[in-house]
Amino acid sequence: MKRFVFSRISQLALVSAIALALCNLSDCYDPMDPNGNVKVTFDIYKWTTDGYMARVTIQNHHQYRHVEKPGWKLGWTWAGDEVIWLMSGAFATQQGNCSSFKFQIPHSCKKDPVILDLMPEVSPENRSEGCCRGGLLSAWAIDPSKSFSSFEIQVGNLEGNSTGHAPLNLTLMAPGPGYTCGPLVNTDPTVSSDIGGRREVQVFRTWKSTCLYSSFLANKAPVCCVSLSTFYNPRITSCPTCSCGCKEAGPDTSSCISEGTALPQSDALSNTDVVQCTDHNCPIRVHWHLKNNYLDYWRVKLTVSNYNYKRNYSNWNVLVQHPGFGQSMTTYSFNSSVLPTVGWEDEVALFWGINYYNTELLQADKDQLGSVTTEILLKKDMESFTLGNGWTFPRRIYFNGESCQMPLPDNFPVLPNGTSSQNPIPHLSLLLTIMLTLKLVNSWF
Numbered sequence: 001m002k003r004f005v006f007s008r009i010s011q012l013a014l015v016s017a018i019a020l021a022l023c024n025l026s027d028c029y030d031p032m033d034p035n036g037n038v039k040v041t042f043d044i045y046k047w048t049t050d051g052y053m054a055r056v057t058i059q060n061h062h063q064y065r066h067v068e069k070p071g072w073k074l075g076w077t078w079a080g081d082e083v084i085w086l087m088s089g090a091f092a093t094q095q096g097n098c099s100s101f102k103f104q105i106p107h108s109c110k111k112d113p114v115i116l117d118l119m120p121e122v123s124p125e126n127r128s129e130g131c132c133r134g135g136l137l138s139a140w141a142i143d144p145s146k147s148f149s150s151f152e153i154q155v156g157n158l159e160g161n162s163t164g165h166a167p168l169n170l171t172l173m174a175p176g177p178g179y180t181c182g183p184l185v186n187t188d189p190t191v192s193s194d195i196g197g198r199r200e201v202q203v204f205r206t207w208k209s210t211c212l213y214s215s216f217l218a219n220k221a222p223v224c225c226v227s228l229s230t231f232y233n234p235r236i237t238s239c240p241t242c243s244c245g246c247k248e249a250g251p252d253t254s255s256c257i258s259e260g261t262a263l264p265q266s267d268a269l270s271n272t273d274v275v276q277c278t279d280h281n282c283p284i285r286v287h288w289h290l291k292n293n294y295l296d297y298w299r300v301k302l303t304v305s306n307y308n309y310k311r312n313y314s315n316w317n318v319l320v321q322h323p324g325f326g327q328s329m330t331t332y333s334f335n336s337s338v339l340p341t342v343g344w345e346d347e348v349a350l351f352w353g354i355n356y357y358n359t360e361l362l363q364a365d366k367d368q369l370g371s372v373t374t375e376i377l378l379k380k381d382m383e384s385f386t387l388g389n390g391w392t393f394p395r396r397i398y399f400n401g402e403s404c405q406m407p408l409p410d411n412f413p414v415l416p417n418g419t420s421s422q423n424p425i426p427h428l429s430l431l432l433t434i435m436l437t438l439k440l441v442n443s444w445f
Contacts, residue, residue: 032319032398034342036062037210038137038172038179040074043190044164044205051082051156052164052204056090056115057130058172059148060137063339064319064350065213065401067174071135072149075114076167076184082155084108089131089151090115106156112169117149128152135175139317139401141337142352166207178218181211215402221245224284224404226397231291232387233413239280243405247277256281257309276307276364283308284399286318290392297377298324298385298392302334302351304399306361306370313361316372317352319398323391324378325349333358333374346395387415 030036039059046053058072083106084092096110117135118126130150138146158164166184173179184207191202225239247256256277275283285305292299304318325338325347334351341348353359353372362370385391390412397404 031342032321032339032348033063033065036065037212038062038174040170040172040181040184040209040211041190042166042184042207043203045203047163047204048154048156051085051154051158053152053154055128055150055152055203057148057150058137061140061147062213062401063141064139064317064398066139066142066315066317067135067137068314068400069134069136070175071117071133072137072175073114073116073135073171073173075112075169075171075173077112077169079165079168080159080162081157082164083157084113084153085156086154087115087151088126089128089149090117090153115151117151136315137174138315141339141350142315142317142335163205170209170211172211176218176220178213178215178220179211180214180217181209184209213401220402222405223282223402224286224397224399225280225282226394226404226406227285227287228393228407228413229287229289230392230413231293232415235413237407237411237413239278239282239285240405240407241279243280244282247281273311274309276309276369278307280405282405283311284313284404286397286399286404288320288394288397291375293387297379300376300378300392301373302376303371303373304361307364308370309364312363312370313400315353315359316361316400317350319348319350319401320394321346321348321396322394323347323384324381327379327381329379330377331374332376334372336376 041057043055044052092108092113098109118132119134170181187208189202194201222244225243228237258277287303289301323346358372
């Protein structure tokens with residue numbers, strides 16, 4: 001019996017090991033954002049003669065991953081022969097074949113429509129409540145009020161007295177690939193308040209889907225890397241070589257542009273990223289500099305640099321995992337917040353720009369990089385603070401939700417002569433030895 005139990009445990013352990021090997025942690029589950037997802041909700045609030053009217057809401061529940069330009073695209077496949085008669089707050093990219101309709105022409109007859117958000121400056125008659133953000137969704141921890149977008153849709157051409165079937169094959173581009181959406185399923189009808197919150201009103205029917213993000217499915221090359229420096233060591237730990245790919249050989253490379261070289265004017269490059277040629281070849285570099293060590297506090301300078309000649313980063317954010325964030329923190333030029341995590345001993349802090357000051361990380365030009373920077377004052381935990389063994393450096397850094405390439409711990413800046421903050425400096429020990437010897441010799445005479 002014991003042998004059988006041991007055999008079963010061994011099999012389970014083997015299966016678990018294989019599963020972990022095949023499933024990268026960042027692809028299957030993000031402990032820094034355990035509840036991160038995008039939810040899509042269809043609320044049917046009115047029946048029509050041949051269908052229904054619905055409000056569709058896209059809600060971003062990611063703490064630090066936002067939907068940036070050019071914005072989200074939502075698509076699905078109709079279960080039957082449905083058409084979209086009217087839309088407000090968004091539009092279908094293609095009308096499709098509507099030749100079977102002779103009098104009233106639908107907004108879209110496509111079997112698999114693709115929906116885009118309207119821009120903020122759209123005219124009032126085309127708007128709906130919660131719409132028109134240009135496809136942009138803020139991260140939940142930064143601005144919940146801008147983390148969702150809604151539009152209204154009138155669906156028709158349903159057969160008989162059908163109350164409709166949930167759309168199939170829901171897809172979300174935000175703005176590129178990476179999201180996998182589950183099927184739209186029946187849930188409890190959405191309830192809202194009316195008459196100043198004194199009355200509850202619910203829709204007739206609600207379908208919901210959850211979309212999860214995977215960097216593996218997005219198939220993105222790394223977009224950022226991390227470099228390190230300290231006040232006690234002149235050496236700068238650069239980004240790992242080829243962090244975001246290696247530059248092509250030869251002077252006429254198209255993957256990057258050497259510093260000081262004129263940018264090409266070719267239209268072929270107008271919609272592609274062009275970065276400055278560096279050893280790391282990344283569009284973004286995050287630099288962590290330990291600036292000062294005070295009695296009760298220590299000061300860090302955090303700088304984010306943009307090496308991209310063709311792209312500004314709007315509403316950027318940086319996520320940093322570090323044990324020092326367990327104490328009080330003062331950030332001078334960025335907004336900041338400590339986020340809850342699951343399974344990590346170290347705290348995680350989120351940094352982002354201040355409105356009307358530095359929410360835009362500007363592109364590089366031939367003279368300088370675009371950059372944003374702040375100083376951070378951290379209170380010491382005397383039971384854990386140490387300058388030795390790389391404690392003062394981040395464990396992990398994300399830019400706009402994407403993991404940055406970190407230097408190896410062996411390359412971190414170290415204390416002079418390999419000493420730790422707890423060990424006496426050798427020169428001081430030698431001086432004390434000489435003084436004690438002289439004192440002993442004097443006592444003999």
